[in-house]
Amino acid sequence: MEYAFLSPIEIAARTAEIIAPYLALEGPAMPMLHAVQAAFGFVPEASVPVVANALNLSRAEVHGLVSFYHDFRHEPAGRTVLKLCRAEACQACGSDRIAAHASAALGIGWHETTPDGAVTLEPVFCLGLCAAGPCGMVNERTVARINIARLDAILEAAR
Amino acid sequence: MMRIFVPRDALAVSLGADDVAAALRAACPDAAIVRNSSRGMAWLEPLVEVETPYGRIGYGPIDASDIPSLLASGFVDGGAHPKRIGRPEDHPFLARQTRITFARAGLTDPVSLADYRAHGGLAGLTRALGLSPADLIDEVVKSGLRGRGGAGFPTGIKWRTVQQAPSAQKYIVCNADEGDSGTFADRMVMEGDPFLLIEGMIIAGLTVGATRGYVYLRSEYPHAITAMNQAIDVALREGVLGDSVLSSSHAFHLEVRVGAGAYVCGEETSLLDSLEGKRGQVRAKPPLPALSGLFGKPTVVNNVLSLAAIPDIFAGGAAAYQALGMGRSRGTMPIQLAGNIKHGGLFEVPFGITLGELVMEIGGGTASGRPVRAVQVGGPLGAYFPPALFDTAFDYEAFAARDGLIGHGGIVVFDDTVDMARMARFAMEFCAIESCGKCTPCRIGSTRGVEVIDKIIAGDSKQLALLEDLCDTMKFGSLCALGGFTPYPVLSAIRHFPEDFSRHQPALAA
Numbered sequence: 001m002e003y004a005f006l007s008p009i010e011i012a013a014r015t016a017e018i019i020a021p022y023l024a025l026e027g028p029a030m031p032m033l034h035a036v037q038a039a040f041g042f043v044p045e046a047s048v049p050v051v052a053n054a055l056n057l058s059r060a061e062v063h064g065l066v067s068f069y070h071d072f073r074h075e076p077a078g079r080t081v082l083k084l085c086r087a088e089a090c091q092a093c094g095s096d097r098i099a100a101h102a103s104a105a106l107g108i109g110w111h112e113t114t115p116d117g118a119v120t121l122e123p124v125f126c127l128g129l130c131a132a133g134p135c136g137m138v139n140e141r142t143v144a145r146i147n148i149a150r151l152d153a154i155l156e157a158a159r
Numbered sequence: 160m161m162r163i164f165v166p167r168d169a170l171a172v173s174l175g176a177d178d179v180a181a182a183l184r185a186a187c188p189d190a191a192i193v194r195n196s197s198r199g200m201a202w203l204e205p206l207v208e209v210e211t212p213y214g215r216i217g218y219g220p221i222d223a224s225d226i227p228s229l230l231a232s233g234f235v236d237g238g239a240h241p242k243r244i245g246r247p248e249d250h251p252f253l254a255r256q257t258r259i260t261f262a263r264a265g266l267t268d269p270v271s272l273a274d275y276r277a278h279g280g281l282a283g284l285t286r287a288l289g290l291s292p293a294d295l296i297d298e299v300v301k302s303g304l305r306g307r308g309g310a311g312f313p314t315g316i317k318w319r320t321v322q323q324a325p326s327a328q329k330y331i332v333c334n335a336d337e338g339d340s341g342t343f344a345d346r347m348v349m350e351g352d353p354f355l356l357i358e359g360m361i362i363a364g365l366t367v368g369a370t371r372g373y374v375y376l377r378s379e380y381p382h383a384i385t386a387m388n389q390a391i392d393v394a395l396r397e398g399v400l401g402d403s404v405l406s407s408s409h410a411f412h413l414e415v416r417v418g419a420g421a422y423v424c425g426e427e428t429s430l431l432d433s434l435e436g437k438r439g440q441v442r443a444k445p446p447l448p449a450l451s452g453l454f455g456k457p458t459v460v461n462n463v464l465s466l467a468a469i470p471d472i473f474a475g476g477a478a479a480y481q482a483l484g485m486g487r488s489r490g491t492m493p494i495q496l497a498g499n500i501k502h503g504g505l506f507e508v509p510f511g512i513t514l515g516e517l518v519m520e521i522g523g524g525t526a527s528g529r530p531v532r533a534v535q536v537g538g539p540l541g542a543y544f545p546p547a548l549f550d551t552a553f554d555y556e557a558f559a560a561r562d563g564l565i566g567h568g569g570i571v572v573f574d575d576t577v578d579m580a581r582m583a584r585f586a587m588e589f590c591a592i593e594s595c596g597k598c599t600p601c602r603i604g605s606t607r608g609v610e611v612i613d614k615i616i617a618g619d620s621k622q623l624a625l626l627e628d629l630c631d632t633m634k635f636g637s638l639c640a641l642g643g644f645t646p647y648p649v650l651s652a653i654r655h656f657p658e659d660f661s662r663h664q665p666a667l668a669a
Binding site for chain 1: 172201339346379421434499572574
């Protein structure tokens with residue numbers, strides 16, 4: 001992620017470059033925000049006025065978008081984002097136990113990041129792998145039939 | 160050249176299919192490793208198939224560590240192995256199905272247009288290009304196709320409304336925000352047969368006079384996003400999409416737009432707002448999207464499965480499609496067997512099969528081996544059914560008659576360890592998390608619902624009347640199905656499993 005050493009002014013300038021290719025699209029707001037998050041790992045405060053200006057929206061409206069959608073972050077996530085499915089089909093396969101184990105092993109709850117910045121734990125509602133639950137995502141990689149051993153291996157690799 | 164098939168479907172990949180493919184590539188350098196779509200038998204994934212003179216022979220579930228023993232048993236010639244399942248099409252799970260939408264599932268390379276054509280693809284579009292707009296509508300109406308997203312609205316009627324709406328610009332929007340737990344048929348179409356969806360959307364465009372389409376695809380489906388974008392690139396290059404569809408005078412442009420984790424965007428009007436770049440909040444209807452949809456233009460919004468049924472309706476004729484099914488539910492439904500189930504996966508059959516056949520005979524009961532206690536049909540807004548209602552036929556009206564819904568065709572099985580009061584609480588919690596906030600019954604009601612159920616769990620069963628009252632308010636006062644249907648799982652849990660709502664009651668002091 002490229003945010004780490006950038007000042008707000010540099011973030012704004014970089015944001016303008018990132019969103020430029022989307023200006024010609026119909027309804028470009030969501031593709032722009034996805035692109036900003038893909039570049040920085042989250043949607044920085046300094047990006048919001050740039051996107052707002054490009055779309056002729058108020059900063060409040062862009063903030064409203066970022067806060068409405070679960071995917072958009074206001075701050076950087078841990079190096080590994082572990083998403084565990086909480087939806088019914090995974091619950092039927094014992095996902096609550098998996099989530100409790102992850103939470104206890106990491107010492108954090110949903111939406112929290114370990115103090116060392118290694119892991120962010122997030123809920124997800126359905127990955128469409130419902131015949132092989134419990135399921136989750138480790139960064140961009142989907143995993144199915146998670147059991148305690150498999151979870152421990154994931155956590156071990158992430159620490 | 161010998162061909163070995165390893166699915167690229169997300170479920171197979173999530174169980175190690177990429178590692179299996181890499182191991183096979185290293186072990187069999189002379190073979191072509193084809194990354195095919197999934198057959199839909201989840202318990203056998205990754206299902207590896209090898210082409211032999213006797214047809215394709217399947218082995219599953221295969222882990223990369225199984226490769227040495229597979230090679231030793233001569234699997235390249237279909238040799239015996241504990242994980243050999245024979246020809247997949249002879250497997251009872253597949254042999255019992257009537258696959259129309261999923262006719263190519265497992266057979267083809269999803270992003271090979273040559274494969275798609277060789278297996279009957281583009282026949283529907285080719286025929287549609289020779290029909291008048293009136294004949295196109297007629298065909299869809301006659302097929303009896305109803306929207307597969309859950310509401311079951313007749314597709315032909317919706318399309319006719321858009322066709323008759325005067326406008327220079329119209330849109331085809333595919334609702335691929337398949338957020339219901341226990342459903343994955345849309346995902347499998349987009350990952351496994353993306354040209355089918357593209358073809359259906361082009362035919363929709365031809366019919367109503369739209370030249371632009373969007374697939375609103377959820378971010379939780381990264382493999383589907385990749386496959387759809389690859390297929391759109393190929394279709395553009397090969398003249399299926401673009402300014403001249405199959406060298407005709409018709410243009411059709413298609414784009415994938417990725418959602419951002421909001422369940423409510425599966426509701427068509429919030430989906431449209433999200434596409435326009437707004438918060439995904441529900442719009443009041445009227446106006447109908449068919450008249451004033453995306454950017455205020457007449458818009459067809461259909462689910463993936465509805466659009467994916469279209470090419471075959473045109474290729475095989477409306478009459479053939481209409482001949483399948485029961486009552487007012489015509490054609491086939493790709494049913495998804497999920498949760499704690501022994502044989503889960505994709506099961507496409509004509510409407511009319513019973514819930515019990517699906518769960519017990521085809522699904523084989525629970526994966527845990529314990530008795531089935533409840534099944535939730537139709538996603539998080541669907542009712543819970545006890546085994547006593549397993550004679551219910553899979554049909555829109557039959558489920559409605561028993562205070563349930565088939566929704567998008569997902570069935571989630573629970574064993575006897577489930578606590579239905581907790582599931583009812585989860586339904587309210589989920590609604591609270593995902594509510595778009597526009598209407599009060601959903602936004603506030605769901606949070607109050609969690610609180611009331613917490614009191615019931617704590618032993619105050621007098622709160623049950625209040626909960627039923629609250630459900631009534633949500634059902635009749637909410638703007639869309641999120642708040643309006645959350646009472647289905649809650650009330651069905653109370654009705655069919657009342658013991659779970661009273662057993663928390665502390666014993667009265669003597």
